[in-house]
Amino acid sequence: MLTFQNLSYSYRSGYPVLKNVNAAVSPGICLLLGENGAGKTTLLGLSAGLLRAERGAVEFDGASPGDRLPSTMSDIFYLSDSWQSPFKDIYATARFHGAFYPNLDFDMLASNLEAFGLTGHEKLKSLSLGMRRKTYIAYALALRPRLLLLDEPANGLDIDSKKELRRMVSRCIGDDQTVIISTHTIADLEVLYDTIMLLHKGELLLSVSTADISEKLGFVTSSMPVQEALYMETEGACFNAIVRAESPYGSAIDFELLYSAIVSGKAPEIIEILKEDGKQ
Amino acid sequence: MEFRTDRPIYKQIVDYAFGCIIGGGWRPGEKVPSVRELAVSLAVNSHTVLKAYDQLQLQGIIISRRGMGFYLADDAPERVHAGQREEFFESTLTGVFESMDNLGISIDEIVARYENFRAAR
Amino acid sequence: MENNKISIHRIGLLYKFYSPAIRLLLIISGTVLLGAYALCLYGVVMTRQYFNDGPFFLIYSMGAGIAGWVYMAGPFILPMVSNRALITTLPASWSEKCIFIFSWIFVVYPLYLAVLWYGATGICSLFTDAAFVNDVMMTHVAEMTGGLDVRTMAQSSQTFNVLNNMSMVALAALVIVSVRRNRFILGVVGLIVCSFVAWLIGMVVGIVVVVKSQFIEQAAAGAADPEAFAQELLNEIAGAFPYVGIFSGLLLIVCIVLTIRKIRIRQC
Numbered sequence: 223m224l225t226f227q228n229l230s231y232s233y234r235s236g237y238p239v240l241k242n243v244n245a246a247v248s249p250g251i252c253l254l255l256g257e258n259g260a261g262k263t264t265l266l267g268l269s270a271g272l273l274r275a276e277r278g279a280v281e282f283d284g285a286s287p288g289d290r291l292p293s294t295m296s297d298i299f300y301l302s303d304s305w306q307s308p309f310k311d312i313y314a315t316a317r318f319h320g321a322f323y324p325n326l327d328f329d330m331l332a333s334n335l336e337a338f339g340l341t342g343h344e345k346l347k348s349l350s351l352g353m354r355r356k357t358y359i360a361y362a363l364a365l366r367p368r369l370l371l372l373d374e375p376a377n378g379l380d381i382d383s384k385k386e387l388r389r390m391v392s393r394c395i396g397d398d399q400t401v402i403i404s405t406h407t408i409a410d411l412e413v414l415y416d417t418i419m420l421l422h423k424g425e426l427l428l429s430v431s432t433a434d435i436s437e438k439l440g441f442v443t444s445s446m447p448v449q450e451a452l453y454m455e456t457e458g459a460c461f462n463a464i465v466r467a468e469s470p471y472g473s474a475i476d477f478e479l480l481y482s483a484i485v486s487g488k489a490p491e492i493i494e495i496l497k498e499d500g501k502q
Numbered sequence: 503m504e505f506r507t508d509r510p511i512y513k514q515i516v517d518y519a520f521g522c523i524i525g526g527g528w529r530p531g532e533k534v535p536s537v538r539e540l541a542v543s544l545a546v547n548s549h550t551v552l553k554a555y556d557q558l559q560l561q562g563i564i565i566s567r568r569g570m571g572f573y574l575a576d577d578a579p580e581r582v583h584a585g586q587r588e589e590f591f592e593s594t595l596t597g598v599f600e601s602m603d604n605l606g607i608s609i610d611e612i613v614a615r616y617e618n619f620r621a622a623r
Numbered sequence: 624m625e626n627n628k629i630s631i632h633r634i635g636l637l638y639k640f641y642s643p644a645i646r647l648l649l650i651i652s653g654t655v656l657l658g659a660y661a662l663c664l665y666g667v668v669m670t671r672q673y674f675n676d677g678p679f680f681l682i683y684s685m686g687a688g689i690a691g692w693v694y695m696a697g698p699f700i701l702p703m704v705s706n707r708a709l710i711t712t713l714p715a716s717w718s719e720k721c722i723f724i725f726s727w728i729f730v731v732y733p734l735y736l737a738v739l740w741y742g743a744t745g746i747c748s749l750f751t752d753a754a755f756v757n758d759v760m761m762t763h764v765a766e767m768t769g770g771l772d773v774r775t776m777a778q779s780s781q782t783f784n785v786l787n788n789m790s791m792v793a794l795a796a797l798v799i800v801s802v803r804r805n806r807f808i809l810g811v812v813g814l815i816v817c818s819f820v821a822w823l824i825g826m827v828v829g830i831v832v833v834v835k836s837q838f839i840e841q842a843a844a845g846a847a848d849p850e851a852f853a854q855e856l857l858n859e860i861a862g863a864f865p866y867v868g869i870f871s872g873l874l875l876i877v878c879i880v881l882t883i884r885k886i887r888i889r890q891c
Contacts, residue, residue, distance in 0.1 A: 250547070272708055300708070391545075
């Protein structure tokens with residue numbers, strides 16, 4: 223379990239990037255959603271032990287990643303959006319870097335690479351950015367860390383690769399693993415998420431399971447204004463709205479609409495409803 | 503599987519299950535994929551599959567055998583038909599009724615148009 | 624792996640992790656070192672043949688100088704792995720990372736260089752006794768200067784040299800571990816600055832010695848025994864080395880401590 227307790231972090235210049243973040247992330251696939259500059263990268267850095275919290279605490283299974291104990295670090299892997307391997311190819315990476323991670327599965331690496339149409343013996347320096355990203359994602363999943371942090375994994379991937387990414391994540395993640403996918407766009411992975419965290423200007427506005435969202439809220443699209451909408455937007459000739467409780471003719475969770483609603487501040491009831499029963 | 507955004511995911515999974523039953527991929531009396539297996543093959547999260555399976559259980563289409571998993575009922579194809587009817591009444595028809603109210607369309611107009619539709623067939 | 628105590632296995636994994644960079648450095652530095660040895664050998668051999676030895680002594684000095692700089696290259700395997708986030712989150716404790724770095728730059732790498740140098744010396748000694756380049760050059764210099772005992776000065780300067788070199792290497796390591804970008808270049812800059820400071824200190828020591836020995840007055844007065852005076856000068860310089868050595872030693876300790884601290888607490 224990954225927990226954030228009153229976590230705050232500021233840059234050296236004093237700019238407060240994260241303000242009093244409190245959340246508990248259970249095993250499963252978690253969406254960390256927020257606009258650029260909201261503090262997502264900092265939150266991931268703190269979870270990975272790359273940054274050390276000054277105020278508040280981060281804990282993963284009872285240990286603080288900031289202490290950088292080998293037993294903790296071998297269970298965590300952070301694939302930042304600018305991560306590069308210093309080795310010749312991905313198999314060399316698996317031999318030299320992967321040796322530190324006891325859960326590395328070479329068979330999974332081979333099949334992931336194959337699913338992306340790669341052999342793994344391509345020289346990393348000569349690969350295009352997109353193909354290198356795919357190689358690294360294939361590798362990150364094969365490391366099978368208990369906590370996997372992916373920063374914008376779908377960035378730079380073509381449509382087919384994004385579809386394969388969704389299948390790969392679903393296939394490779396075990397029941398005891400926690401994956402946090404950080405993004406500012408929803409990008410085709412919506413149906414995978416078990417939980418969602420919404421970060422806006424350094425504050426965690428929402429931390430809730432998608433099961434709770436489906437149970438407590440309905441998402442409706444209609445050509446007519448929607449009655450008793452908690453939040454409504456117009457899109458051309460359509461009205462998109464969030465209503466209380468599931469609607470029999472509603473649609474799938476509209477993460478973008480939910481994000482707009484919460485960030486706009488015009489629908490505080492939505493947060494209240496989601497917080498009901500003491501769940502955050 | 504690619505999911506649409508205009509319908510709850512779990513309902514699309516129920517539709518998918520209906521398709522498997524009618525198409526013969528899932529045979530009556532036999533074991534169906536576990537929640538996790540189906541979640542991975544559709545690349546969707548497990549609780550959504552669980553919700554779909556809950557509905558299928560409610561409709562008596564699949565049966566849970568403790569310790570062994572989910573099995574397809576012997577009369578599944580008939581139940582699927584009944585389920586599709588129920589889905590139509592619950593979702594499609596409710597939507598139609600909402601629109602009728604909003605646009606001020608009466609049931610008689612609907613009946614008349616339906617009769618024209620049948621006559622043209 | 625679960626055990627957080629210092630693990631030899633993990634230190635071995637660190638060596639393995641840096642092995643591509645290490646291999647590259649060993650090849651380059653090995654080649655350059657052997658080239659430097661060849662220069663020294665050539666300089667010594669030529670010096671003994673021709674008594675007009677100015678240019679050949681220079682070649683010997685160049686060789687010796689290059690050999691000195693090769694020793695400093697140890698820390699530069701670190702910036703060859705440019706992904707600093709990767710290093711910070713690598714599952715090894717800060718103490719294991721420190722043991723790896725310091726064992727490499729102060730023990731393993733210098734040992735490799737020593738093996739190469741003395742191996743070359745050994746092989747060449749089968750053909751000529753000029754192979755023992757440093758000894759031969761010292762003897763030759765002594766002959767040239769008419770029997771001055773340069774050995775005392777050479778020996779006392781040796782500790783100073785070792786400490787000086789080690790402190791420079793430690794400073795380079797500190798710079799490399801501390802800065803976020805341009806680690807390679809800034810490491811080199813650190814070395815250059817350090818050797819400039821060392822040169823400055825050498826100048827200062829030289830001036831102090833000259834003043835202390837009243838060289839100017841004695842020269843003006845026309846000293847009776849120039850060789851004895853030269854010997855006295857050398858002994859004075861030899862005497863100054865311990866003080867400079869202390870400074871180098873302090874610098875070495877400070878750099879090591881700061882490097883360890885930086886590895887423990889760095890933020891990426």
